[in-house]
Amino acid sequence: MRIGIWISIFVLLTSCKKEVRFESTEWNKKEVDWQMTEQREKMVTDLIKIDTLIGLQKTKVTELLGKPELESEGKLKYLVREKYGWNIDPEYIKYLWVELDGNGIATKCYLEKTK
DSSP states (O other): OHHHHHHHHHHHHHHOOSOOOOOHHHHTOOOOHHHHHHHHHHHHHHHHHTTSSTTOBHHHHHHHHOSOSEEETTEEEEEEEEEEOSSSSEEEEEEEEEEEOTTSBEEEEEEEEEO
């Protein structure tokens, strides 16, 4: 009986991943907004942690992440997560920023979370 309980707890804990490996095709899937951004939020930590974008040309970054929401002053802005609660206002919005040098090479990636 106890083994069954421990197995159930283990399965429950391991099935609730908050972080998954970055996959360009998953990042660029066209789904319902909340589904798309939920998947992106799970991938963005891996994307930043392993420096996937650092050193890449802008064209390669957009090939991997798609068209940015905003491009200005050597920065690309991508929507990561739009999290809603029980009303129409979002609890938070999270963006991935990619900074480019003068040659269009990605030099820095970071997250911005707004209310």
